[in-house]
Amino acid sequence: MTNKPRTTRSPVIVGLGMTELGKVYGKSSSQFAAEASRLALADAGLLLSEVDGLLISSGVANDIGLGLQVDLGLRDLALLAQMQAFGSTAGAMVQYASMAVESGMAEVVVCVFGDAPLVEGAGAGLAYSDGHRAHSGWTGLQRATGAVVPNVLYSLAARRHMLEYGTTSEQLGALAVAQREWAVLNPLAQMRTPITVADHQNSRIISDPFHLFDCCLVSNGGIAVVVTTAERARDLKQPAVHVLGWAQSHPGSRLRRDDNFGLMTGAAKSGPAAMSMAGVTVEDIDLVEIYDCYTYTAMVTLEDYGFCAKGEGGEFVATPGILGPGGKLKMNTGGGQLSSYYMWGMTPLSEAVIQARGQAGARQQDRHEVVLVSGNGGILDHHSTLIVGS
Numbered sequence: 001m002t003n004k005p006r007t008t009r010s011p012v013i014v015g016l017g018m019t020e021l022g023k024v025y026g027k028s029s030s031q032f033a034a035e036a037s038r039l040a041l042a043d044a045g046l047l048l049s050e051v052d053g054l055l056i057s058s059g060v061a062n063d064i065g066l067g068l069q070v071d072l073g074l075r076d077l078a079l080l081a082q083m084q085a086f087g088s089t090a091g092a093m094v095q096y097a098s099m100a101v102e103s104g105m106a107e108v109v110v111c112v113f114g115d116a117p118l119v120e121g122a123g124a125g126l127a128y129s130d131g132h133r134a135h136s137g138w139t140g141l142q143r144a145t146g147a148v149v150p151n152v153l154y155s156l157a158a159r160r161h162m163l164e165y166g167t168t169s170e171q172l173g174a175l176a177v178a179q180r181e182w183a184v185l186n187p188l189a190q191m192r193t194p195i196t197v198a199d200h201q202n203s204r205i206i207s208d209p210f211h212l213f214d215c216c217l218v219s220n221g222g223i224a225v226v227v228t229t230a231e232r233a234r235d236l237k238q239p240a241v242h243v244l245g246w247a248q249s250h251p252g253s254r255l256r257r258d259d260n261f262g263l264m265t266g267a268a269k270s271g272p273a274a275m276s277m278a279g280v281t282v283e284d285i286d287l288v289e290i291y292d293c294y295t296y297t298a299m300v301t302l303e304d305y306g307f308c309a310k311g312e313g314g315e316f317v318a319t320p321g322i323l324g325p326g327g328k329l330k331m332n333t334g335g336g337q338l339s340s341y342y343m344w345g346m347t348p349l350s351e352a353v354i355q356a357r358g359q360a361g362a363r364q365q366d367r368h369e370v371v372l373v374s375g376n377g378g379i380l381d382h383h384s385t386l387i388v389g390s
Contacts, residue, residue, distance in 0.1 A: 007230070011099075013240070022190045029058055059344055087377040091246070101228055115221065173201060173213065288330065289352045291347075291375050330365050333363050345373075
């Protein structure tokens with residue numbers, strides 16, 4: 001339970017817009033973003049003319065700009081920005097939107113993400129291919145070793161955790177299995193066929209130690225949320241989802257010698273800060289929606305938030321009765337990015353909104369007053385944390 005006082009200008013999320021997600025072709029990121037924005041406003045019962053703030057995040061395709069304002073026909077905005085902190089951007093956008101409405105800088109702010117990296121007829125791996133770009137300096141040295149694309153860099157982080165703490169591939173596989181169990185209950189999920197740890201172990205190696213089922217999906221689509229004040233929300237269509245606490249952390253130390261790369265993330269600082277702002281502790285969290293670009297990322301984030309001791313994440317996630325439907329820890333209740341859809345930080349945020357509203361259908365949890373949402377960007381370079389709830 002949170003003890004943070006609420007005022008008429010307290011920030012709330014009142015609209016959620018989601019386009020068709022997954023292998024959806026024929027639209028640009030900008031078109032997905034515009035569609036998601038309109039859907040979010042319609043969901044809230046608001047008009048485009050009532051919007052005075054727009055925050056924009058673009059994914060891998062990176063083809064959304066400030067021109068989205070014109071595409072949507074928005075005039076005389078009090079707040080407009082294109083933001084980029086990779087997978088932590090969604091959480092950061094909601095943070096800035098919350099500060100804007102709380103201060104009176106804006107009244108109705110749309111936070112939107114769109115991406116279209118998938119190309120029909122081409123493999124998903126092409127979306128994150130480094131291509132033939134020229135590299136110099138440190139990145140040039142990385143390229144010479146092949147340590148450039150996220151799969152390789154995150155596999156280095158995971159391997160270090162394994163060497164330091166004894167974490168195993170089978171333990172990571174248990175996390176993948178649990179999230180697939182949640183995805184089976186989610187009609188929006190791309191992957192709804194149950195898997196076992198044996199399936200995980202038998203899936204092909206992507207970048208050692210990662211198997212196929214350790215790695216997130218690649219998806220096309222767009223998601224937007226609308227942030228306004230608690231007072232304005234009283235007259236709108238949907239239950240208000242209160243934004244109770246927020247924080248960011250940007251370690252800025254990737255791959256430095258003697259650094260704790262792979263062992264600790266920005267969640268270690270942003271998590272306690274956001275929970276302190278919301279007036280809650282780990283014990284008060286009802287639901288956890290974690291950024292899970294890889295099984296390892298979700299596991300190490302749980303450690304850094306304090307759900308288990310540092311170094312015990314592997315054993316924790318593999319313990320029967322911890323994860324999955326019916327488990328003690330309600331984590332990634334929609335299937336996450338591993339099995340549901342990959343919309344960067346909008347994946348955990350959208351599921352948090354759905355759960356906090358009580359609209360998750362077969363996967364809905366009775367307790368949803370306090371929901372923790374994480375975002376992770378770069379190669380553990382950026383982190384955002386939100387505490388939201390009903």
